[in-house]
Amino acid sequence: MYYLGIDIGKNNHEAGLIREDGSHVGKSLRFANAREGFQQLLLFLEQSLPEREAFCIGMEATGHYWLALYSFLREQGFALHVINPIQSDSLRNFHIRKQKTDAVDCFLVAEVIRFGSFSETHLADEDIMALRNLARFRESLKDSCADYKRQVVTVLDQVFPEYAALFSNVFGESSKAFLKTYGTPEQVVDVNTKSLAALLRKTSRGRHGTDKARELKSLAARSVGLTLCSDAFAFQIRILIEQIEFTEKQIDEIDKKIARQLRKFSSVILTVPGVGPATGVVILGEIGDISRFSNPKKLVAFAGIDPTSFQSGNYVGQHNRLSKKGSPYLRRAVWMSALIAVRCDPVFKAFYEKKRGEGKAHGTALGAVSRKLLYTIYAVLKANKPYEVRRQGIE
Structure with missing residues (x-):
């Protein structure tokens, strides 16, 4: 029985072959993460394995870089074992002289497979994989949106520190519309009360109006925020609010796609x-x-x-x-x-x-x-x- 271990990388992979007793079969093979490299791996197996000798393949589930090679080898009909890198790390840490090279790592992966004491990483079916990718993408957009909001709060703390007391939700529709149009106290002081009231009335669906406009102008006139670089700060706030709105629309779009994907599962x-x-x-x-x-x-x-x-x-x-x-x-x-x-x-x-x-x-x-x-x-x-x-x- 022979064991082929593959150390996964972004641009290149490394493959090493060992025998039943753990001895190495020649040197390892470094090959590109491309079809030409995969064909090179097949040739390496053909030249290194004795005829009709049984063997199995093991690789680490490193990020997403293993998926292309995994799919290719599956299409070729090979039996594959995909392991968590933590398991090969355990064997690597066993050695007194710790080495971290691709050539060494591929043989360590083969050793893990030879010992047989490992748990496998399973590739989900297409529907589950699609659901997982959509859900992860949604989480990344939510994190981005939260980061944009933190940046807005940071800027407001400098130029308009009293602003948080004006709206129950700084990122509600009325507040976002206001910040996009009048980002700094200087701009609020200069604006006509009637125009400001019209904006608030429209975006709040009638909940806010002249009274809120007057409150905003009064607080802006007494603000202790920075007056330096006000145009630059106002520009920054507007861009960040637009980015928040755009990201929120993307999240809504993803939610609709996720809902359609979720209907494929009769899950409880x-x-x-x-x-x-x-x-x-x-x-x-x-x-x-x-x-x-x-x-x-x-x-x-x-x-x-x-x-x-x-x-x-x-x-x-x-x-x-x-x-x-x-x-x-x-x-x-x-x-x-x-x-x-x-x-x-x-x-x-x-x-x-x-x-x-x-x-x-x-x-x-x-x-x-x-x-x-x-x-x-x-x-x-x-x-x-x-x-x-x-x-x-x-x-």
Whole structure:
């Protein structure tokens, strides 16, 4: 039996072949992440393997760079094992003289496959993969939008620090329209009250008008904000608000596409407490096929919500933290769902309060709720039955 290990890179991959006893078969092969390079790998196998000798291939799931080679080799009919880089790192750390070169790493991957003690990364089917990509893209746009908002607040803190008290939501429609048009106190002071009132009345659908316009002008006249570079600050605010509006429209468009994609699944995920459409698609997309997790503990570990522990001799650490080794997207979605579940579901609310009563901090208690929520998600998806409230579920 022979084992081919492939170290994945962005532009180039490295392949190394070993025998059953772990000895290397010649030198490793460096090949491009392109069709010509993939053909070079096939020729390398043909020349290096004895005729009719059985072999298997292993590669690391490094970012998204492994997908093209994986698809190519699957089309060629090869059996493949895709492993988490953490597993090959464990073997790499075993060596006293640590080396980090592609040539060494590809043989380490082959060793992991030879030992056989590894868990595989599974490529989801096309519908799940599409859902996952859309959900991740949505999260990235939300993060970008939040960053734009932070930049707007930073500028306002400098030029109009009193502004936050004027609107209940700085990024509501009326406020955004105002900031795009009159970004600094100097511009507000110079504007006609009637024109400002008309803008506010239109964007607020009649909720604001002359009184709000007068309040804005009065506060702007007394503002202690910077007066230097006011035109530059006003320009910056306008561009940022336009970017926020554009990004929000993109998110709405993605939401519609996600809703269409979600209809392909008859999933019961939305019956789980705290799980809404936005977090539900992330959870479904990241989990994929629930059957690849033999028990809920493995799902908890995949999300990185399993607690770490430290013990040395008679010492046992008392302040354990989340491992955070797993899907950050799933961990974030479950955490957000747990925040809602403790407010809207009697079982999870009681469980949270029980942990708090034991002296646990808010974050620690919420981590326990997140794990319990993942156990619930596992059971619901495994049985494909809607969630039912069971008060005896409180532990």
